[in-house]
Amino acid sequence: MSNQQSGYPGQHPPQQPPPQQPPYGQQPQYGPQYGPQYGGYPPPPPPPRSGKVVPIVVAVVGALMLIGAGIFVVSRFTGDGADDIADSPASPVAGRSSQPVPTAVSPTDPAATGGSPATQATQPPQPTQPPQVTQPSKPAAGCNGCLPGVTVKSLVLAYKAQGYACKLDRRWECTKGTIDIYISPDYTKKLYPEYVDVSGSSSARVQNCPQCPKGAVASLKQGLPAALAVFVKDASVRQQIIAFAMRGAGIPASGPSSARDAKVGGYRLSTQGYSGATVGKNGNYATFYSTSVSISGISEY
Numbered sequence: 001m002s003n004q005q006s007g008y009p010g011q012h013p014p015q016q017p018p019p020q021q022p023p024y025g026q027q028p029q030y031g032p033q034y035g036p037q038y039g040g041y042p043p044p045p046p047p048p049r050s051g052k053v054v055p056i057v058v059a060v061v062g063a064l065m066l067i068g069a070g071i072f073v074v075s076r077f078t079g080d081g082a083d084d085i086a087d088s089p090a091s092p093v094a095g096r097s098s099q100p101v102p103t104a105v106s107p108t109d110p111a112a113t114g115g116s117p118a119t120q121a122t123q124p125p126q127p128t129q130p131p132q133v134t135q136p137s138k139p140a141a142g143c144n145g146c147l148p149g150v151t152v153k154s155l156v157l158a159y160k161a162q163g164y165a166c167k168l169d170r171r172w173e174c175t176k177g178t179i180d181i182y183i184s185p186d187y188t189k190k191l192y193p194e195y196v197d198v199s200g201s202s203s204a205r206v207q208n209c210p211q212c213p214k215g216a217v218a219s220l221k222q223g224l225p226a227a228l229a230v231f232v233k234d235a236s237v238r239q240q241i242i243a244f245a246m247r248g249a250g251i252p253a254s255g256p257s258s259a260r261d262a263k264v265g266g267y268r269l270s271t272q273g274y275s276g277a278t279v280g281k282n283g284n285y286a287t288f289y290s291t292s293v294s295i296s297g298i299s300e301y
Helices: 053-078 082-087 117-121 151-160 212-229 235-249
Strands: 164-170 171-176 180-185 194-203 260-263 267-271 275-281 286-299
Touching: 117 212, 151 171, 151 180, 151 194, 164 260, 180 212, 194 212, 194 235, 212 235, 235 260, 235 267, 235 286
Parallel strands: none
Antiparallel strands: 164 171, 171 180, 180 194, 194 286, 260 267, 267 286, 275 286
């Protein structure tokens, strides 16, 4: 038997051609050319090269740290940082502070004391000063005892403005309904009033009129406040004058025993009580009653 293989003597066996690569963009044809170790499939791709990623990350982080350090240094040297404002005793620029400016709060404010309006109202009231009585202005020079602050003309014009009809007969007489006001000028200073009489009256066409005295007092009480308001400016003084007039006007005039005098707020007051009379005959009668209060300035002697 011959040990020679088939073929030509001295020649090498024919070699297999290398596997052909598929054209670009086409999938390779899997087959036995990859060998039995991959089962006919292509080998797995190589792992990604992570060696370049780490240096890039380190470089980026370092750059950010350098930028932050530069900003911090610049802000410290330019004085715009919050530490400079906090360390300074008083900042010259008021707008730099972000804290609200405390405002003064009234101790009586319910919101400041924590109370409510209802609890504030229950607190005991503070003691109040008694009302001061204003003294009237001084009368004209050389007019001792005259009413202060007014003239005869100013009184007449004021009462005319209230609807009184005024006429002069040795003294001024102003009448409206059952109220009569008599203005007496000073004896030497004719332009200034020495005193003012305010009178209330009541009448009836009967011989006996028991209700007439009461009607006269009621008439004076009704007309006196407006008459006093013309020359007595202090309301508390007016109330005192009215109270005094009502006490003295309701008693019958019986001579010196019925006269009443007082000094109130720079004024001298006097009353004589009520008085009246009945006239007529043969069944034709008329009864008339009146009562008044006289107000004058206080004389210096």
